[in-house]
Amino acid sequence: ACAVQNLLLAAHSIGIGVGWSTGKPCLADVRSTIGAEPDWQTVGALYIGYPAEKPEAKRAPVDDVTTWR
Template identity: 40%
Template structure:
């Protein structure tokens, strides 16, 4: 698949199954990720690849964090939180490693990590995999960050759920016209 085709046909896919990207495809995806725009070459990203039983451990982290955020959360909600990482055979946690820098504010570093995540999603799509970028409260939960080895200043920009689409996504014929305008000052 060429780059333009990948860009205009990528769509989030929530229903994922085996196989997940193998080691060769994962290496290609990571090479794409680190080509993201990066002011001053800070490399403000960290990627955690979560597969197999490690997904259950990630689910435990999500569940324990929810218990701390909401002590009133009932068993069905806790179980749902625990099962989230099991919705795909692979989850990649994208963390922005934010550093104090005189030329590159934190927001640029977080955007750079986000661009790396998008490059990874596009590469996965081009290689024939499906995926969805999930965020939500676990991204901003200090207990989740700590359990994943992120510092307080770091930011989890997303959890990339990857695998094979159970069924091909249906693309809409949405036009960019409603989002674009020519600005002439």
């Protein structure tokens, strides 16, 4: 998980979008496309590409997300 997180952060820093999906791709065409052998146990997949749009970054005020004691 840590390695995937670092890959996600690195991709984001250069404008590449990544979606992380857990679970096994059960569709035969997906398994064929990625070259998965029938006995492979897939725990997740990363979908990587350039986003069509860049969403506007929304940052909440610090007082809305922090409690000082």
